[in-house]
Amino acid sequence: MYEQLKKSLQEHVTLSDKEWELCKHSFRPKRMLKRQFLLQEGDVCRELAFVEKGALYSYSLDMSGNKRVIRFAFEGWWMANLQSFFTGKPTRLNIEVLEDSELLILDRKNHEMLLEQVPPYERYHRIIVQNAYVALQRRVENALGLTAEEKYERLIAESPAFLNRVPQHLIASYIGVSPETLSRVRGSYNR
């Protein structure tokens, strides 16, 4: 149940057994089924979720009620709305379960306790957020000013794993094109 978490921590920092036990017991396991919501628009995000198994995605709804996918999270990834988590303000985002999942939930109090008590945990978190920032910046570069075809090519190059696990219309939303356009881009690809 905690394999992915342990693996993720060990990839970036070294923990004593005692530190690991303290981390481990700060999380609460939670199973969720496809289509369930981890967070809904208007809620305050009070917890961080670590994905042990399965897949989640977050999105906002535009004025016409269309989903605007923000990001996906698979095994070994974190998911939350950090803005709401840190500010305590209601979120504009929904987090929905894409595949039946096993999550490890960490509430704010425990998160802060770990940051204080376990220095490698704070280091881990710095590195994780750093990496997420770099990836996100790359995404901004790919979102602005590219054609639909270029966006799709870059997705294939940079995040091929998404293609097998995520419905095409969510991919379309993620790269900021309509589902029809993505379908046509893919169509012209096969010729």
Add this chain to the structure above:
Amino acid sequence: MYEQLKKSLQEHVTLSDKEWELCKHSFRPKRMLKRQFLLQEGDVCRELAFVEKGALYSYSLDMSGNKRVIRFAFEGWWMANLQSFFTGKPTRLNIEVLEDSELLILDRKNHEMLLEQVPPYERYHRIIVQNAYVALQRRVENALGLTAEEKYERLIAESPAFLNRVPQHLIASYIGVSPETLSRVRGSYNR
């Protein structure tokens, strides 16, 4: 010369006098003039820059040679290409001086020394990157799927300071529209 840096640190963490001295002396001051380059495409980013005074911006060049603005940095902000800084690989970005500037430069060795030696510095960095991540995610939301007019409205709402200090064509690039379109959006606004 170190006012902004001290202010930025104190906003997020508490440092002993000794820790502050250690931080301070790890930086190297550097003056730069408008149009000079802090980093050029193909270079490896080996330093973090903190802006004491002035303004910088980073951008990549698309296939047609047009600038694609990634971000701006004013007093109290950090600037670097983190991807290149952490991986040691050559950057695709240019960092150019927008207004004559006073920078504080921190090389990788000193950065890592501070992370090790000064716990509040690591905490500061975690928080800074966290905040940058939240801001960047907001930007992705604003970049994808909005009309030119909506993008401009959100920029006014969220980063009004940019408008006074940055030429309009760079703003246009930053929000991902052509300079002509931005000009027209602004024009229709004044009526």
Add this chain to the structure above:
DNA sequence: AAAAACTCTTGATATATATCAATGAATGTG
């Protein structure tokens, strides 16, 4: 097994925005 809901594809049309081009204003430079 039938019905319902979801997903992808394909076609026709509309539209927002890029592109091309010219002009004038503002700014910097020898």
Add this chain to the structure above:
DNA sequence: CACATTCATTGATATATATCAAGAGTTTTT
């Protein structure tokens, strides 16, 4: 001060992509 750059505006046109609409194939639900 003349000259060259840079910058913003405006018009005409082209084009990529959204939107609207229908149908076929899947998957899910009852």
